[in-house]
Amino acid sequence: MADEEGGTGTHEALPNGADTTPQIGLISQYVKDLSFENPNAPAVYQWQEQPQIDVQFNIGATPVADDVHEVVLKIDIKAQGANGVAFLAELAYAGLFGMRNVPVEQVQPFLLAEAPRLVFPFARRVLADAIRDGGFPPLLLEPIDFGALYMQQAEAAQAQQGDGETVGHA
Template structure:
């Protein structure tokens, strides 16, 4: 049996050692913006009614340099009860990703599905800590299937472009 060279095993490998395979790596992650409001303190700590919590997400990706992209996960949370607003949290948690040899058509799925999946657990911890530090029980956000959300959005955009109308079932 003859010895095989690395180029025989991996046709993408070049003899001079140049790496041409696609790669994306997380360089850093950080809180970009954080706001916590407790507009009705100290009265809020005496309220008896159960709060209604509204959580909104927004994902963004920006090219910030050659082969560098910042993906941000913006989370806006409002907790209200019958008596008024308990608290408001706005957090923008971001990650800096290095990208090499990735086709442009593969960037959007990564930035809108995979990158938020990587960042979310850390943003979730920031939210829980800031709500706890505000004097409330920690707010643990439910896990989110960013891949499924991306697919739903892509299907909706495709249906809109082809003129299809989606009708909900009663």
């Protein structure tokens, strides 16, 4: 068997049938950071009105090794009522993704749209359990169309860069 790291480093040296097919795999997923605050316990359990729930999302991607990226889905939740804050929950849920032979123009769309879609159900469960364990009904977040969000942000960034220039569409 040939040593992949040895040799000339040229792709021509690869044997016929070498694997050049794009491949992506989820290596691992994990809670990177989790915080739940119940600042008004035990009085909060006597409040009658439903709190307003504010949910904020942030997605980040960082290369951690050759062909391996960490994607972090950060979700911040604040439940605020007339009497004060019912609870605060913050979660940074991460996934390690291995990527090989992926066209460079497809890397960012995968990392910022598809990867968060894959880890979201697990992050949603972690938050629902944490909120339930805090003495509240579990909060089941609605599914999010990360692809549409990515496209909106990409179009906004393109429009901002264009700043009056005509930009072609692919």
